[in-house]
Amino acid sequence: MLVVMKAQATPEQVQAVCEHIEQLGFRAHPLPGAQRTAIGITGNQGEVDRGNLEELAGVAEVIRVSKAYKLASRDVKEEDTVVRFAGTDAAIGGNGLAIIAGPCSIETRDQAFAIAEAVAASGAQFFRGGAYKPRTSPYAFQGLGLEALRIMAEIRERFGLRIVTEAIDNESLDLVAEWADVVQIGARNMQNFSLLKRAGRLRKPVLIKRGLSATLEEFLMAAEYVMSEGNYEVILCERGVRTFADHTRNTLDLSIIPAIQRLSHLPILVDPSHATGRRDSVLPMARAAVASGADGILVEVHDHPEKALSDGPQSIYPSQFAGMMNELEQIAPVVGRTLPRGIRVEARTGAAKG
Ligand code: PEP
Ligand code: MN
16 A cells, blocks of 8 residues: 655645554655655555545545555655765765676775776776675685675775675674675575565665576565665666576676666666676677666676686676776666766765775
8 A cells, every 4th residue: 555645735634644654563664756755665465445534634635555665666666766875975866876896706906996996997986896606506605794794894995985795684784784885686686585685684784696597576566675675765677587598608688777767766777787798898888778768787806707706707807897997887768767977975984985
């Protein structure tokens, strides 16, 4: 159910409606929009009696939301969600494309700094690097853990880049939330419902990667899990799905971009690295992603990919990343977007580019 408030409803009236909903034993999710505030109701098994609600001051109408996902749905919030980063001009969603670049894994401080410096020089606003790695083999490199989080915090201080990194379980979730700017939930955990709920109790944006064979509805339900706990800053990321095709690691499903944008207000990024597994396919798919309306790109970059401890074959060189940024900058205006270069950070840290 969704309570749509009148455009002129006061904050006190919104508050009173939320309290009424909570008194009925449900959860109220006030979602302010440009025109009016809508209040999503969750926690109800069946119908909520709309009679009472419609009589409360400031209420325009009460609507039944028939889709399985509610808070993630455009029915509940018409305007696109834009995730902003306090003290900076960086955003995910909205007109500017968000570019998240960095190595698959943080391997050493020198490696991470060299790559961060290169991607910052090309204008990326976000740096990615795995600290906790969900590897297919238990014998493969599992990540540096807290040491990697500390290195990335230093990178944020030095270059201003906002940090995106994956949490794989409860323990790493708390640490990632403490040290990073965006908590990534990987494809393999997209249906780890207890982890999603816990991420929903954080006050940090959550980037959810599409599961290896997740349908659009399953993908949006993962977002719904996070939002149902009160965290509305969710970013989706298409990273390819399993198909019979074996010329690439996965099959990039770009058609999910317009489908998601029709049904949901959440931003959607594309990861051409994990989608293809091949360095030579990353640029063509990144171009296509932007042309298809993606809100940004998450891409693996490594200065010595032949020595990388994970995902070397799909990691592009810093020079290729620079070329990609130039191309995406040209494609962006064709689809009514811009490519912001560099991140502006308010004085406190002082080290930012631009
Ligand atoms: C990653 O981003 O490094 C990663 C492991 O991605 P995915 O969860 O999409 O496989
Ligand atoms: Mn990787």
